[in-house]
Amino acid sequence: MTTSTDHQDSAAMAATAVQCVTVDLGERTYPIHIGPGLLRQADHYIGPLVDGRHLVVIADQAVAGSHMTTLTASLSGLAARLDTITVASGEASKSIACFGQVMEQVLALNVDRKVMLIALGGGVIGDLVGYVAASLLRGVDFIQVPTTLLAQVDSSVGGKTGINARAGKNLIGAFHQPQAVLADTDTLATLPPREIRAGYAEVAKYGLLGDAEFFDWLDTNQGRILALDNAALTETVARCCLAKARIVAEDEKEGGRRALLNLGHTFGHAYEAEANYDGSVLHGEAVAAGMVDAYRLGVRLGTATQAELERVIDHLRRAGLPTTRAMLSNLLGEVSAEVLMRHMQKDKKVSDGAIVFIVPHGIGDARVDRDVDPAQAKAVLEAQNT
Ligand code: NAD
Numbered sequence: 001m002t003t004s005t006d007h008q009d010s011a012a013m014a015a016t017a018v019q020c021v022t023v024d025l026g027e028r029t030y031p032i033h034i035g036p037g038l039l040r041q042a043d044h045y046i047g048p049l050v051d052g053r054h055l056v057v058i059a060d061q062a063v064a065g066s067h068m069t070t071l072t073a074s075l076s077g078l079a080a081r082l083d084t085i086t087v088a089s090g091e092a093s094k095s096i097a098c099f100g101q102v103m104e105q106v107l108a109l110n111v112d113r114k115v116m117l118i119a120l121g122g123g124v125i126g127d128l129v130g131y132v133a134a135s136l137l138r139g140v141d142f143i144q145v146p147t148t149l150l151a152q153v154d155s156s157v158g159g160k161t162g163i164n165a166r167a168g169k170n171l172i173g174a175f176h177q178p179q180a181v182l183a184d185t186d187t188l189a190t191l192p193p194r195e196i197r198a199g200y201a202e203v204a205k206y207g208l209l210g211d212a213e214f215f216d217w218l219d220t221n222q223g224r225i226l227a228l229d230n231a232a233l234t235e236t237v238a239r240c241c242l243a244k245a246r247i248v249a250e251d252e253k254e255g256g257r258r259a260l261l262n263l264g265h266t267f268g269h270a271y272e273a274e275a276n277y278d279g280s281v282l283h284g285e286a287v288a289a290g291m292v293d294a295y296r297l298g299v300r301l302g303t304a305t306q307a308e309l310e311r312v313i314d315h316l317r318r319a320g321l322p323t324t325r326a327m328l329s330n331l332l333g334e335v336s337a338e339v340l341m342r343h344m345q346k347d348k349k350v351s352d353g354a355i356v357f358i359v360p361h362g363i364g365d366a367r368v369d370r371d372v373d374p375a376q377a378k379a380v381l382e383a384q385n386t
């Protein structure tokens, strides 16, 4: 993995230098371009990948209105043909039905295997379009253009694609890496503040699981990030992508270390499952409360101190994120520790019947642990009943 700064981009450089992180996967290596103004200059950043090809841009409906024209105006001169498709916003679009509709729409455009799909939107569109790309004609190229903070720091990188089944979230999918990622920080200006805060939970996660110095930096710069200061955002997205790129290069298919990216997700997915993934609790909000639970578990297991737990709570609270189940309960309703434990047992991170926990060891270190006594996790949840 490398990072570099683009000196050709003089317009953007005047304000903020564009950064490039490389995901190093041999012949499937790809760049992540990060910074302001990238949609406008998409021809410069992804030109060689799209030149002379049939492009199909598949966008979130809410995003298309603000950002589709900027992207297509930049690429239309290069493409042999450019088509657009819009998909309804929201998690419900990660369904078998919607996957089928998009697949039929793309096939109706008479595409061949040289087509390039472009996903314009948040994690929902990235996961859906990535899975369409993985399946269409047994696999075609695609580019991720993430427009939420969560998608820029996490879901657009690493090649996990998929949709939801009645039996659970993300249960149908494939590992299929994009050819490039274009993370334009300017697109975040139209994102609702609650979505920015939710994405910030994943940002904090990278500091907590592997980079204490980054967490210190976030402590100082959190306000700038949430206020969408372009320089702070570019630095943040680049640092998160670099951290994820290192982990993915080491463990692309989550045989081991990649599971660290699930810090806070074991508890968090239980909250999301309780909300039926209906959007009332955002993924990042559940992860924020879940990371605090993971630190409470760490305190019980002796791998984190009370002072570290309190620092994490203070950090997430200042970002406007929920840090207790009580804070989520106006979204979730009251829910018992027993019910949450049942959700955890059903999660796809259960391995050979054991719930897999990502246990924090202080700030900036976390370990995958398959041997945590579930009674300890239940005690963490029960302690919040009082
Ligand atoms: P999302 O894609 O639903 O976007 C959130 C909301 O913001 C939507 O209403 C969308 O219409 C709107 N939106 C997006 N960009 C916008 C913009 N620039 N301006 C205005 N509105 C905008 O949600 P998300 O939080 O980006 O992603 C969540 C999804 O990501 C979940 O399905 C989750 O499973 C998945 N995910 C995948 C991975 C992975 O590695 N593949 C990792 C984490 C999460």
Ligand code: GLY
Pocket (backbone or CB within 6 Å): 154, 155, 157, 158, 160, 254, 258, 261, 262
């Ligand atoms: N978001 C978890 C992963 O990509 O592995």
